[in-house]
Amino acid sequence: MPDKSKIGYRPTWAEVNLNNLEHNFKQVKSRLQPQTKVLVTVKADAYGHGLIPVSKRLAAGGVDYLGVASIDEGIKLRKARIKTPILVLGLILNRDIRSLFTFNLTPTICDYRSAAALSRTATVLNKHMRLHIKIDTGMGRIGVAHHDAFDLIRKIHKLKSIVIEGIFTHFPFADSNRKFTLFQVKLFNSLVGELKKCGVNIPLVHAANSVALINYHESHFTMVRPGLVIYGLHPKPGLGINLKPVLSLKTRVIFMKQVPAGYGISYGHAYVTKRSTYIVTLPIGYGDGYPRNLSNLGPLLINGRRFYVSGRVCMDQIMADVGKFKPRLADEVVLIGKQGKETITVEELADLAGTIPYEITCGLGSRIPRIYIS
Numbered sequence: 001m002p003d004k005s006k007i008g009y010r011p012t013w014a015e016v017n018l019n020n021l022e023h024n025f026k027q028v029k030s031r032l033q034p035q036t037k038v039l040v041t042v043k044a045d046a047y048g049h050g051l052i053p054v055s056k057r058l059a060a061g062g063v064d065y066l067g068v069a070s071i072d073e074g075i076k077l078r079k080a081r082i083k084t085p086i087l088v089l090g091l092i093l094n095r096d097i098r099s100l101f102t103f104n105l106t107p108t109i110c111d112y113r114s115a116a117a118l119s120r121t122a123t124v125l126n127k128h129m130r131l132h133i134k135i136d137t138g139m140g141r142i143g144v145a146h147h148d149a150f151d152l153i154r155k156i157h158k159l160k161s162i163v164i165e166g167i168f169t170h171f172p173f174a175d176s177n178r179k180f181t182l183f184q185v186k187l188f189n190s191l192v193g194e195l196k197k198c199g200v201n202i203p204l205v206h207a208a209n210s211v212a213l214i215n216y217h218e219s220h221f222t223m224v225r226p227g228l229v230i231y232g233l234h235p236k237p238g239l240g241i242n243l244k245p246v247l248s249l250k251t252r253v254i255f256m257k258q259v260p261a262g263y264g265i266s267y268g269h270a271y272v273t274k275r276s277t278y279i280v281t282l283p284i285g286y287g288d289g290y291p292r293n294l295s296n297l298g299p300l301l302i303n304g305r306r307f308y309v310s311g312r313v314c315m316d317q318i319m320a321d322v323g324k325f326k327p328r329l330a331d332e333v334v335l336i337g338k339q340g341k342e343t344i345t346v347e348e349l350a351d352l353a354g355t356i357p358y359e360i361t362c363g364l365g366s367r368i369p370r371i372y373i374s
Helices: 019-032 041-047 051-059 072-080 096-101 112-124 144-156 178-197 211-216 347-354 357-361
Strands: 013-017 037-041 066-070 086-088 129-135 161-167 202-208 249-253 255-259 275-281 301-303 305-308 317-319 332-339 342-343 370-373
Touching: 013 019, 013 112, 019 037, 019 051, 019 370, 041 051, 041 357, 051 066, 051 072, 066 072, 072 096, 096 112, 112 129, 112 144, 112 161, 129 144, 144 161, 144 178, 161 178, 275 305, 301 342, 301 347, 332 347, 347 357
Parallel strands: 013 370, 037 066, 066 086, 129 161, 161 202
Antiparallel strands: 013 249, 249 332, 255 275, 275 317, 301 305, 301 332, 332 342
16 A cells, blocks of 8 residues: 555555556557657546656657647646647637747647737747647537638638648547548548648648547548547447556545444435445545446445445445455455456446546546556
8 A cells, every 4th residue: 555645644546557558558559650640638637647647658658749628737747847749629818828838838729810819929929839720520619610621721821920730620429420430531631632732731630539540540640649548448349459457546444334234324325234234434435536426336346356335425435335244444445446356447437327438537536646656
C-alpha cells in the first residue's frame, strides 16, 4: 500500500501504470504508416488518469501533439515544461487570444471572425499563429458546415500572420455505423482534395478517433487522434488490439460487523440480508466519483474473491455483503483492476452503470489520489 505521504489518511487510491500507457501508445503507432502523426487527447485530466504525468510520459515517448479542451489545460502543460505542440480542441473567446501566444497554444477555429481577430493580434505582436479548422461532417457540434468550409478556408488562408496548420473533423458513429462514417470520410477527403487543387495545402489532416484508427484505415490521413485506447480501454468489443489497462482503483476494509437475516443496509434499505451475514464497509462513494448507479450492482474483489456492493452507494462509503467470509480490517479491496484470478474492468462497470467507459474514469474525483507506476 502507498504510504500516507502519497495518499493521506483515507485508504482509497488509484494506481496509474505509465508503462502500460506507453505500451498502448506503441500499439497505436504500430497500426500506422511511419509518416502518420499522432495527437493524443489528454483533456479532462487525461480522462481521469492525471494530465501532467500522462502527458510527460507521452512526450517522452514521442507523441506529436497533445489535445486539450481548454486554454487552462494547455497552460498547465506549459507550466509543467512540456514543449510538445498543444491543440486546444474547444473554442475560445476573442478576449483570451493573447494567452495563445503567451503559452504557445494552437487554437481551433470555426468562423472567419475568430480567425481575423487572431490575425490582428498576431500582426500587432509581430508573430504568426498556427491554427486548426474544425469541419462539421455530421457530428452537429462545433465546426463549420462542410458545404461552407471551402470558401471559409480560402478566406482564412489569405489572412496576414495566419498559418492553417491543420483541418479536422469528428465521427459520431465510428463504433456503430460504418456507412455513415465512410460517408463522412468521403466528404472530408473531397474537401481536402478541392483545397489542394486551389493551392491550399494543409499539413495536418486528422479525423480518426480510437475506433477509426483501428477499423477505418482510410480515415488516417496525416494524423490520428486517439483517446480511449491510449488508456487501455475499449470503445467497443472485438477491436483486435492488444491493450493494457492503465488505471486501477483500490481501497481497504475499514469496518466489519455481523448482522442477522432481515437487516436493512444503507439508505432506503434497498438491500436486506437474507441470512445472518458479515457486512464490510469501504471508504469510497459517489463523492469520489464511484457511480451511485452501481448500488446493489458494483463488483469488488477481496482476497481474490468477488463480492458486490450491497445497498445504495453513499457519498463517502459503500457496503458489501461478504457472507461467512471474514476479511481482516485493512485488507485491500479492488474496485477496478485485477486481484488473484479475478478482474474488474472499467468497461464492466460502465455497462453495469448504464454509461460509457469515459464517464467512469473522468468521473473519479481529485479526492482519490493517483499513484504513478513507472
